[in-house]
Amino acid sequence: MNTSLPPSGLSIAAVERDTGLAKDTLRVWERRYGFPAPARDSNGERVYPADQVDKLRLIRRLIDQGLRPAKLIGLEPTALSELLGGLGTAQPSADPARSAQFETILKFVRLHLHEDLRRSLQQLLMKLGLQRFVGEVLAPLNMMVGDAWLRGELEVPEEHLYTEQVQNLLRAAISSQAAASAGRPRVLLTTFPDEQHALGLLMAEAMMVPEGACCISLGTQTPLDDIRNAARAGRFDIVAVSFSAAFPARLALDGLRSLREGLGPDTGLWVGGAGITGQARKLPNVQVFASIDELPEALRSWREAHPAPDRA
Amino acid sequence: MNTSLPPSGLSIAAVERDTGLAKDTLRVWERRYGFPAPARDSNGERVYPADQVDKLRLIRRLIDQGLRPAKLIGLEPTALSELLGGLGTAQPSADPARSAQFETILKFVRLHLHEDLRRSLQQLLMKLGLQRFVGEVLAPLNMMVGDAWLRGELEVPEEHLYTEQVQNLLRAAISSQAAASAGRPRVLLTTFPDEQHALGLLMAEAMMVPEGACCISLGTQTPLDDIRNAARAGRFDIVAVSFSAAFPARLALDGLRSLREGLGPDTGLWVGGAGITGQARKLPNVQVFASIDELPEALRSWREAHPAPDRA
DNA sequence: ATTCATATTTTGTCCTGGACAAAATGTTGA
DNA sequence: TCAACATTTTGTCCAGGACAAAATATGAAT
Structure with a gap:
């Protein structure tokens, strides 16, 4: 054959x-x-x-x-x-029941049981709500999928299947919660060129939208200049950029420094993802997130530091 | 500056x-x-x-x-x-009212009015229903966006913004209609490597899901061998592949011929998109779609030719 | 006139082997 | 522990030749 x-x-x-x-x-x-x-x-x-x-x-x-x-x-x-x-980094979850659940989901991915996969994720989403679902389920699951992929236990179609299902779920959930257009702060989300992974962005969006932020995602791979211009033209308060593990740290640092300069001092630059964690001290004036769980709290701090204007 | x-x-x-x-x-x-x-x-x-x-x-x-x-x-x-x-190819719609509506939407894209963009698309979707929305709105709009991009009237962020909004809308709509897992036929959707455009796939999915087909999308860029293997392992009835205008026709033809061989004779191969239309006669045993509108009818024909088995 | 086969041109990709700067690592001294 | 410097490792660039596949032109045959 x-x-x-x-x-x-x-x-x-x-x-x-x-x-x-x-x-x-x-x-x-x-x-x-x-x-x-x-x-x-x-x-x-x-x-x-x-x-x-x-x-x-x-x-x-x-x-x-x-x-x-x-x-x-x-x-x-x-x-x-x-x-x-x-090199696998994902330590098993503290909660053994949850941990077993993850294993089951991974099995669905391995066996291409898209329907079961969809259903189990959906159930967890319903049970936990969007934010906890992202923080407690997707974050560790992504690590497990990443590790499995690293050691060759998953092939391309399995990884794609997982990504697609998660994307469907998140986009639907985000759409249904879409904040009023007047939400604050206004956040622009995207990735650098050569960074194709969209899940990090969606997860960030899913964390912020329920907090009432006004999130606009440009998807992946926006050229640096375009990010800068779009952020200015759209009068965004925050630009959020995500980096997957495979993204060369050098490129990320250079690009972020240059972007930091290009944005006005009033615009926040928030970054996260496996490709950038631990580089915080090399990035002055850039908020580096070690975990996606920190996003809601960060939003609240931002609001305190930026009280809403009287009303236009 | x-x-x-x-x-x-x-x-x-x-x-x-x-x-x-x-x-x-x-x-x-x-x-x-x-x-x-x-x-x-x-x-x-x-x-x-x-x-x-x-x-x-x-x-x-x-x-x-x-x-x-x-x-x-x-x-x-x-x-x-x-x-x-x-070189612009999109002839203005026959319906002048519709045509003006498209121009308005394009204006929203140009001005980054994501909220207005979202709202107008959403309204059209509600008014027309998913299938007509895809066929009568998205198909011509995509052409217009493509033409505008071609002549440099749109930049990267505008194009990304449009793509993201449409993707959100379609994914949400598809999720809400997701057929029972027993749907027929079982359709596997994806693109070839180097083909990044996911909209064609989503539009195809949006056309088929309401007909009761069981669609599984692998997203973009699946290697040929993996498509073949996934189709076999998942016992799919149809493999659907989409090609954007920029995709080299040569690569598409070669890949499709090889894929056609690799799939069993019982598996249909359906392809569409600007990158492949007009190549139909060079592709024996491959169903080439000149327009996305043909999908529902093709599904019905398939059902007639493949009456459901007694029931397992 | 259209189709088919054959020459010719155009075009993209591959080759070798040399060079060099940026990154990583090792070393030394505060 | 950190900073400054020397050394090695590593990826990317360069020139310019070559060749095959694609596109086009030419000619023959239906």
Whole structure:
């Protein structure tokens, strides 16, 4: 039941897409470390065997976790997998019942039981309310899904399925609560270019809308200049940006500093997500959230510091 | 109110991100056509002035429309803009009242009046019902937004704003109608890798769910093999794939042929979107939709051809 | 005149191997 | 513990040659 004859390996462009490693990087690794060592087709072009691509994927994930290529490239795939396994960060929930529930949900994801997945999430949402649902369920679940993905226990379709279902749930819940347009503060949400993960944004929105904030999301991947311009033109009080674990911290810091300058001093810059936590002290005048639970409290503080104007 | 001193131009990587033109392509154009002609920094690296990047963006859009680089690179930006203007495809709606309504909505997008935008879309949705809303409002509106974007009348944030609002509306509407899990047929929706546009998928879902189909969306960018595997494992009756205008037709055709083979003969392959219309005859055994309006009828035909089994 | 097969041009991607700056790490001294 | 400096690691850039796939032009045959 194989596909066909020739494609017994991937081109360098395909490997770039699959692993996220730039063509230049693939070539320079080969030159320096002797790995990967792709075959060549009749045309002298690289043809990467599947097992080397798998190993590259593992290496990529470990690099994203902060390890360095030279230490990884020589290792066996099994050793790499072990490293990956040791890196799981999600500590099991304190509440064993809740913890078991999460395992069940993860099982639904693994088995593509979208209907069961939808139903269990929906029930939890109904039971806990939007804010607690995000803080107590989605936050840890995301970590678990992320860890599972890291160690290769989940494939692309499973991850997509989870994301879609959560997105549906959150968008519906947010729509139904949409605050009056006069809500305060006015918050602009988005991510930087190259950051595709929309869940963080939605979760933030779900935390803030019930507090009466007026949230406008631009979705993912807004160029820096456009964020600045949109924030000014729309007279927003706060710009909120989210970063997933894979986002290079360097890019985030540079971009945030530049954005911080571009926004007026009256506009708050709130950021969060695994890609940025712990960088707080390097970001003056930027509010860095270690956990999404802090958002409601932060909103309340903002309100105290910015009493509503008399009324226009 | 400029940013700072040094960045009076973009690096080749930044231009790649901004224009979608590969670094190799940028360098080879420079070598062959003498354009772009970037300055060099102290390090000998290319620094592209903003006006050249703007022209590159125009060229890129025209190439996506089927024109060829050699004919474009010599032209003045004004001439390029004219070409772009002549390419608008959306003929004004037959109904003048409706047409005026669309213009109003577009104005809201342009002015970032998210609240008004949301309200007008919501009203139309309520008035027309989900299916007619998608077919009679969103389809033409998408064309208008696409055209405006093409000729540079809309920027990134406006386009994002529109997409987000529509997505919120559609997801909420779909959730509220979600069919019983036993719905037929079982439809798997997704896009190919490198295709980021999710609206087509949502619109398709919105057309099918009210007909009682059981739709599972994987969101955008699922690798081909994963689509095949997911379709088999989930015993889907139909796989639906959508292509935006910018998607290279070649990639779409190749991918679809390969996917067609990979799916069993009992699984339907339904495709649509501006990137694929008109290619129908090159795709045997693939159902190509010229308009999203055809979906409900196609579902009914499918049901006739596949009478429900006795009941398990 | 339309379709089909074959030449020609255009165009994007790949190649090698050298270079260099930014980031990470190691070292030293307060 | 922190700061300043030296060293290594690492990713990205460059030039300029090559080639195959796509697009177009040319010609033959229906």
